[in-house]
Amino acid sequence: MKVIMLGLLNRIILTIFISIITTSSFAEEINTKYLNTDWSFKGIFGTFERASLQRGYQVYQEVCSGCHSVQHLSYRNLFEKGGPEFSIEEAKAIATQFEVEDGPNSDGEMFMRSGRLSDKFVKPYPNVEASTAANGGAYPPDMSVLAKARAGGADYIYSLLLGYEEAPTGFELDDGVYYNKYMPGNKIKMSAPLLDGIVEYSDGTQATTEQMAKDVTAFLVWASEPHLEAQHRMGFKAIIYLIILLTLVYMSKQKVWSRFGSKEEPKEETFDKVEKVVTKYEGEDPKTFK
Amino acid sequence: MSENKYIPKTKLAKWFDSRLPLLSLSHHLKEYPTPKNLNYWWTFGGILTFCLITQIITGVILGMHYVAHTDHAFESIEHIMRDVNYGWLLRYVHANGASMFFLAVYIHIFRSLFYGSYKAPREVIWIIGVIIYLLMMATAFMGYVLPWGQMSFWGATVITNLFSAIPLVGESITTWLWGGYAIDNPTLTRFYALHYLLPFLIFGLIILHIWALHVPGNNNPTGIDIKKNSNETMPFHPYMVMKDITALLVFIIIFFWFVFFAPNALGHPDNYIEANPLVTPTHIVPEWYLLPFYAILRAIPSKLGGVIFMFAAIFVLVLLPWLDTSKVRSSIFRPLYRKFFWVLVATVILLGYLGAKPPEGIYLVLSRIATAYYFIHFLILLPVLGRYEKTDQLPMSISDPVLNKPGLIDKFKKAAGQYEGDNVGSFK
Numbered sequence: 001m002k003v004i005m006l007g008l009l010n011r012i013i014l015t016i017f018i019s020i021i022t023t024s025s026f027a028e029e030i031n032t033k034y035l036n037t038d039w040s041f042k043g044i045f046g047t048f049e050r051a052s053l054q055r056g057y058q059v060y061q062e063v064c065s066g067c068h069s070v071q072h073l074s075y076r077n078l079f080e081k082g083g084p085e086f087s088i089e090e091a092k093a094i095a096t097q098f099e100v101e102d103g104p105n106s107d108g109e110m111f112m113r114s115g116r117l118s119d120k121f122v123k124p125y126p127n128v129e130a131s132t133a134a135n136g137g138a139y140p141p142d143m144s145v146l147a148k149a150r151a152g153g154a155d156y157i158y159s160l161l162l163g164y165e166e167a168p169t170g171f172e173l174d175d176g177v178y179y180n181k182y183m184p185g186n187k188i189k190m191s192a193p194l195l196d197g198i199v200e201y202s203d204g205t206q207a208t209t210e211q212m213a214k215d216v217t218a219f220l221v222w223a224s225e226p227h228l229e230a231q232h233r234m235g236f237k238a239i240i241y242l243i244i245l246l247t248l249v250y251m252s253k254q255k256v257w258s259r260f261g262s263k264e265e266p267k268e269e270t271f272d273k274v275e276k277v278v279t280k281y282e283g284e285d286p287k288t289f290k
Numbered sequence: 291m292s293e294n295k296y297i298p299k300t301k302l303a304k305w306f307d308s309r310l311p312l313l314s315l316s317h318h319l320k321e322y323p324t325p326k327n328l329n330y331w332w333t334f335g336g337i338l339t340f341c342l343i344t345q346i347i348t349g350v351i352l353g354m355h356y357v358a359h360t361d362h363a364f365e366s367i368e369h370i371m372r373d374v375n376y377g378w379l380l381r382y383v384h385a386n387g388a389s390m391f392f393l394a395v396y397i398h399i400f401r402s403l404f405y406g407s408y409k410a411p412r413e414v415i416w417i418i419g420v421i422i423y424l425l426m427m428a429t430a431f432m433g434y435v436l437p438w439g440q441m442s443f444w445g446a447t448v449i450t451n452l453f454s455a456i457p458l459v460g461e462s463i464t465t466w467l468w469g470g471y472a473i474d475n476p477t478l479t480r481f482y483a484l485h486y487l488l489p490f491l492i493f494g495l496i497i498l499h500i501w502a503l504h505v506p507g508n509n510n511p512t513g514i515d516i517k518k519n520s521n522e523t524m525p526f527h528p529y530m531v532m533k534d535i536t537a538l539l540v541f542i543i544i545f546f547w548f549v550f551f552a553p554n555a556l557g558h559p560d561n562y563i564e565a566n567p568l569v570t571p572t573h574i575v576p577e578w579y580l581l582p583f584y585a586i587l588r589a590i591p592s593k594l595g596g597v598i599f600m601f602a603a604i605f606v607l608v609l610l611p612w613l614d615t616s617k618v619r620s621s622i623f624r625p626l627y628r629k630f631f632w633v634l635v636a637t638v639i640l641l642g643y644l645g646a647k648p649p650e651g652i653y654l655v656l657s658r659i660a661t662a663y664y665f666i667h668f669l670i671l672l673p674v675l676g677r678y679e680k681t682d683q684l685p686m687s688i689s690d691p692v693l694n695k696p697g698l699i700d701k702f703k704k705a706a707g708q709y710e711g712d713n714v715g716s717f718k
Contacts (some may be wrong), residue, residue, distance in 0.1 A: 044551055072368040141563070145367065148554055149562035184572075226560075227371075227378045234379070235550020239543060246539040253532035260326065260524055 034155035034182065035162060037214055041154075044236055047229050048222050053084035055201055056219025059212050064143065064198045067135055069123035071145035073223055076117040082229040083222055091117060098122040136176050138189035147217075147224040154221050156182065161213040164192040181234055223232075294321065311495040318701055323523035324530050325510035327688045331405075332508065333537035334398040339496065340538055341391040346489050348384040352377075356436065358482035360475045363438035364564040382553040388430050389556045390545045392579035395423060404631055406619030407509040413611040415502040420493045420607045425488050427580060432485040434577055438478065439561030444574045446481070452587070455594040464625065472567070490697045492514070510689050513620025522688050573648060581645030582638050586664070588649040606637050613668055615676025623682040636665050 040049050045055040057078065060070070075095035079088045086094070100122060103110035115122065125131035132139040141149075150156045167179035173187065182186040194209045194216075201207050222228065254263035296317035298304035307313040355374050357366035370377035399419070402408055408416035431449060435442045450467050454460040454657050469476030507516070507523075516522045524530070548555065554562075556578060576584050583600050592594035606613070621628040637660050644657040 005428050012650040056404060072365070072372060077372075151559050153559075225378075229555075231378065231550055232381075238546050238550065242539055242543050242546065246536065246543065249532070249539055250536050253536050256528050256532050260529065 014251060034152050034159040036155040037158060037210075038162075039154055039218070039221075040283055041218065041228060044232060046232055048083070048218060050085050051203060051205075052215050052218045053222055054086065055203070055205060056203065056215035056217070056222075057084050057218040059194075059199055060143075060219055063165070063193050063212075064216065065121075066124055067131070067140040069125070069131075069142045070121045070144050070223055071123055071142055073121045073226075074117070075119055075121070077226055079117075080226070083226055084219070088117075095119060110125075136189055140190065143220055143223060145224040147221045149224075154217050157211050157220060158217045160188075162209060300344060315571075320525065320527040322504060322526040323509075324508050325516045325527050326522060326524045326529075327510050327512065328508060328530070328533075329511055330533070331397070331401040332510075332536050333534045334394050334401065336534035337394045337538050337541050337567075338391070340541075341394055342489065342492060342496065345368070345384060345387050345391060346493070348380050348387065349486070349489065351380055352384055353486060356482075358479050360438060362479055363436060363478060367437045379549070381456070382549045385557065386545065386548045386553060388433060389548070389577070389579065390541070391426065392430070394416070394541065395426065397580070399423070400635060403634070405509055405511060405619065405622050405627075406513050406614070406616075408611045409614065409619050410611065411506045412503075412509060413697075415499060416611060417608055418495055418499045418502060420604065422492055422499060423491050424604060425495070427583075429485060429488040429492065430577065431580065432481040432488075434561075435478065435481050436485060437561060438565045440563045440565055440569070440571050441558045441574070441576075443473065443565035443567065444571055445576050446477065447575075448574055450477075452593075452597045452600075455597045457594070484657060509619060510618060510688055511622065512685060513618065514684055514688065516688055549661070575646050578642065581643075582641035583645070585641040585645035585657045586661045588645075589661040599665075603661075603664060606665065610668065610672075614672040616672075616679060616681070617633040617676075618681045618684065623684055624675075624679060625682065626674075626679045630667060630671055630675070634664070637663050637667070683717060 027234050040052070055204045056239050073089055075098075078084055078086045078094060079091040095117050098115035099112045100119050101110055101117045102113050105111055108276060125134060128139055147153050147157060152159070152251055159181060162178070163180045163182035165179055165181050167186075171179065171186070173179060177187050177189055178191055179186055199207050199212065205211060213283075225231070296307070296314040298307050298313065303313055352370065355366065355370045355377065357363060367381070370381050372378075374380070402416065402419070431445070435446045450464055450473065453467060454464040456463060465471060467477070468474070469480055510516060556574060558577075575581070583603060586603050587596040587600040590599050616624060616627065618624055620629055641657065641660045643662065644653050644660065647653040649657065
């Protein structure tokens with residue numbers, strides 16, 4: 001019985017394991033070939049580097065925001081805990097750089113005013129159609145949840161930003177289409193967005209293409225999961241708490257069940273009876289049966 | 291450990307219980323005799339109840355913030371994730387909770403298959419269980435549509451289009467399901483209404499499921515009947531309650547691992563792209579727990595045939611108590627069935643894998659073979675096995691030593707049998 005049960009347990013655990021592997025494999029199999037770098041936000045203690053997120057915001061603002069919206073972020077998110085953590089003044093200053101349409105006012109007119117912390121990030125185009133039309137028929141995707149919307153996540157975005165190459169000979173490219181090693185189908189309508197020194201970091205960090213790609217990717221990961229740090233912190237605490245609770249509950253369970261243990265004696269009695277009968281015939285040496 | 295009748299201790303209790311026997315019910319639930327040899331695979335019933343309650347609580351709170359409108363659904367999810375206090379936690383618990391619910395239900399179903407829990411006198415428990423499973427799939431599918439991402443939209447397109455395969459009335463049924471001529475706002479709002487409703491039906495069915503269970507009592511790993519009022523049973527509380535809580539905590543640890551550290555591992559990245567009826571995703575795949583049926587659907591060359599086989603794959607489970615003709619319940623004593631059981635588990639996992647792959651080349655061939663085998667298992671192997679399989683000798687009771695020291699005791703028995711005649715039972 002024990003042996004059967006143990007075998008059963010092993011097999012079932014293996015089965016669950018395999019099924020989890022298989023089900024997640026379709027998301028992961030492309031993943032392996034991406035470039036990656038030491039992301040600070042990976043792992044159970046993963047947190048963002050504030051400076052990197054602030055630089056990432058700068059890259060987004062100066063390079064990406066011409067075409068890509070991040071419509072689910074608000075300016076207040078820039079100073080909130082767990083993000084780039086600009087000071088509240090800096091965040092206000094950023095917000096006021098933008099013109100936001102508001103209204104209607106008491107005359108029924110829409111009007112423009114400068115941005116506030118409570119405003120959502122201003123979009124470069126009023127709607128998807130305008131955005132598509134202005135970008136040669138390809139909609140530059142909203143980047144609010146981009147890191148979660150692509151298989152490969154951060155690694156994919158990072159690789160894509162660094163994946164521009166000369167097209168191999170014989171690879172047909174239309175005008176306004178570029179070759180990218182990591183884009184599915186290798187054709188992308190966005191020209192290489194990052195060039196060395198395209199932004200000037202105020203903290204003195206060298207604005208190499210790799211550095212900018214890393215910073216802006218971190219920024220996008222934060223944009224799609226602004227509570228990531230809280231999530232990791234709470235998860236760690238919750239699991240430690242549960243493990244302690246489990247230990248206590250398991251010990252109580254053993255204690256409770258031990259009350260019932262005495263009831264299992266009949267087994268031994270039967271065993272003894274069988275042994276007694278056999279010994280009667282075979283003498284004192286029951287080893288012959290082993 | 292016998293189940294004694296509830297005797298009210300106070301006058302008030304007596305007065306109340308004679309009018310509404312709630313106290314008797316709670317006494318029954320506490321004293322309910324369970325076989326003492328139930329192993330941890332029997333804890334999944336409790337785990338599933340926990341899953342349903344978790345889904346209902348998180349779901350109701352999410353429902354306070356969610357907007358069921360094609361223009362706002364996706365945005366309202368992001369609002370929940372970003373601006374609602376602990377909204378991210380609620381949503382990740384709810385989304386991963388669905389996956390964990392199915393993980394638990396699959397273990398629960400396969401436990402039943404392994405130990406023959408569906409056999410007489412427990413057919414009604416089993417059939418209610420299959421209906422619950424079906425409703426769970428419907429609920430989960432409609433829940434997946436609510437975020438109005440690409441997979442939501444296209445998953446809904448694929449599944450609702452299945453009904454158009456029905457001859458004559460198919461198109462009308464599809465239009466009726468959609469509430470229009472395409473999947474649009476009316477589809478989303480009715481899915482939301484049903485997604486809110488069905489869990490309460492499931493809740494009602496779970497009560498029936500447990501009620502039906504409490505009539506014959508639990509099956510057990512040996513599959514043999516227990517004497518209810520003997521030392522072979524123990525009261526549900528505190529023994530099974532403690533064991534259930536232990537298993538539940540292990541389950542919650544795994545559950546929370548996903549919630550906090552890999553919340554999107556079981557979902558599809560495309561569902562973070564807002565639904566766009568003009569752009570079809572490269573591969574439309576349902577959630578992992580529906581993949582085996584999706585593979586069966588696509589394995590059949592005709593659309594109508596695929597739909598029929600997909601539903602038949604679930605309906606065949608309803609017939610299972612009569613397809614399996616073996617009198618022996620537990621596969622511990624069925625050496626051949628035990629092997630075929632594991633082949634079935636492997637087949638279902640293979641189907642799940644194939645459901646995630648494009649239906650072409652080797653994947654298609656394999657999914658056809660696996661689909662065929664799935665039905666052969668239930669429709670041919672089980673009836674035949676019941677007739678011809680030579681089962682192992684059943685123990686006399688669940689505390690028979692045969693179960694604990696098989697090698698040694700068997701030898702003793704055999705030797706003793708030589709002297710005492712074949713009636714080994716006389717030692718009991």
